[in-house]
Amino acid sequence: MIRFLSKAKVHDLKGTALLRLDFNTEDEWRMEAALPTVRLLQRWANVVVIVSHRGRPKGFDKKLSLRKDARELLRMLGSPIRFIPHFRFGDIKRQIAKAPKGSLFLLENIRFLKGETTPKPELARKLATLADFYVNDAFAVSHRSADSIARVERFLPSYAGLELERELEALGHAMRYPQPPLVVVLGGAKAGDKLGVIKYFRRRAACFLVGGVAANTLLMLKGFNVKRSLVDDDPRDRKKLKPILKYRNIVLPIDVRAKNGAILDIGPKTEKLFAKKLFTARTIIWSGPMGFIEKPPFERGNLAIARAIVKNRKAFSITGGGETVMFLKKYHLDKKFSFISTGGGAMLEFLAGEKLPGIEALKKSR
Secondary structure: OOOEHHHOOHHHHOOEEEEEOOOOOOOOHHHHHHHHHHHHHHHHOOEEEEEOOOOOOOOOOHHHOOHHHHHHHHHHHOOOOEEEOOOOHHHHHHHHHHOOOOEEEEEOOHHHOHHHOOOOOHHHHHHHOOOOEEEEOOHHHOOOOOHHHHOHHHOOOEEEOHHHHHHHHHHHHHHHOOOOOEEEEEOOOOHHHHHHHHHHOOOOEEEEEEOHHHHHHHHHHOOOOOOOOOOOOOHHHHHHHHHHHHOOOEEOOOOEEEEOOEEEEEOHHHHHHHHHHHHOOOEEEEEOOOOOOOOOOOOHHHHHHHHHHHHOOOOEEEEEOHHHHHHHHHOOOHHHOOEEEOOOHHHHHHHOOOOOHHHHHHHOOO
């Protein structure tokens, strides 16, 4: 069973907390989502040591340092935070021991260390020496098998943070008890990533509205000439996608916006078709943009989908992923969704019924 921070007793949370967060976004929305957990630990624990990451660095990369995140966290919390720019664990442990109650520390980007992604839990063991218990509030990377996500739990009593608990409740409810009709909107850059969700909800979804590269790939497999459009070029994914074309609840674009032979967005007729399906829904799950949203006018389809979803006030609506969330924030639509997941890939894998290493590790914690 997972231990939840919200249900923990105060005496169990004395000492030093090792808190795993995820700051890997264009702005600070994931940091904001974690603030309730940080504040709770500030009240109950003696010291809080935050572990996080940015990007996929190969060794130290000044551009991906978390020093700026320390300043942003200071602004949000109004509490001093000590940034540790090195990984000399002996020195860090001594600093923690001398720190007054309520102190906050932020370690440098944990992905600067090779040990974060190696099979042996040596880094996890070192991280565990810094604390008395561990809290995972980084759902967005809980589908990874990294040391700071899925191995520290071997050495410390561990808890799911407040935001992670919200994720499990909202996504779990959508999986087990979706109020029908359920409409699933799928877009983004890789068709293969959507296979699990389609198969999991195959018999429960009224329809799957498909755009982006996923739609291009399915249209190509159906025999349409998609010319220079981006498609999923993994032959294994293509083989698995072919049977999906027979599903009666798969809805593909009926027109598109294209440039130089490449499909870059769904077209206006498809917008109306998708909006009509969304209007009847009582549960909506959306993952991935409909087109090349970085460049006007190819964000129109995505915007039409977003507006259609928020217009349906009777539906429980879920979306997630950095690209989609940043788009919604741009048009001030993010607050109008029922739930926004901090995860993209993690949300997809969870909704596909897969076991996430970071979640499974919490179940097996000391």
